Amino acid sequence: MYYWSDEIAPSSGRRGLRWGFTSRRGGVSAPPHDELNLGGRTGDDPDAVARNREVVASSVGVTVDRLLFMDQCHGTDVVVVDGPWAGSTPPADGMVTTRDDLALAVLVADCVPVLLADRVAGVVGVVHAGRPGMTARIVDEAVASMRALGALRIIAAVGPSVCGRCYEVPAAMRDAAADVSPVSATVSWSGTPAIDVAAGVVDQLRGHDVAVTWVPGCSREDERLYSYRQTGQTGRFAGVVRLGPLAATA
Incomplete structure (x- = not known):
């Protein structure tokens, strides 16, 4: 079910x-x-999607109504x-x-899924960063929102996405991203202009002193993994994060 996952006590x-980050299996x-x-x-x-979401919700210990998704629109909100x-x-x-x-939860099928956490302050977040989001610096907005809630020591997991070798674009679009x-x-792969969106996202996170785990893989x-660029009509995989409790005191 998961392409990559980690649980920290x-x-x-x-x-x-x-x-x-989920896979397309299970x-x-x-x-x-x-x-x-x-x-x-x-x-x-829709019934299949609902059942799939129940599986993922159960894997992180919540009911499906508490596994929250966004209406993603390539913005910076x-x-x-x-x-x-x-x-x-x-x-x-x-x-x-x-x-x-x-x-x-954040849904993707080539875009970059970003998970954020500050285990000391008790704040977590998710970001959907496609090319428009990366170039509009949605990472800045997410980090600022977390810090407004008290986050100081943010860590991030950046999930698999379409790699730079597979994301061919017009030269002007690459220049704008650069x-x-x-x-x-x-x-x-063929030597034409391309964008590595994940590299840009990781660069921006590190610019905010965020410690990054970059999960390898090209959608x-x-x-x-699901990939819109590969197959057109396709599904979506997700990045999922849940904050855990504090350690029990003696």
């Missing part, structure tokens, strides 16, 4: 943490969304979450919370 003054969706599609706007059977959505899901590309009874994060400018090259 609570320790003195530090909360526990569960976070990871769900009930039929082709072309097979198997663990978590995206609700992909043309998949980051919302502070303190409970299940009341009404429609808000448009946003980042969420942060101090609640340990919620799990936050103006924001020079390390994002690269070339494709277009790895059949365990």
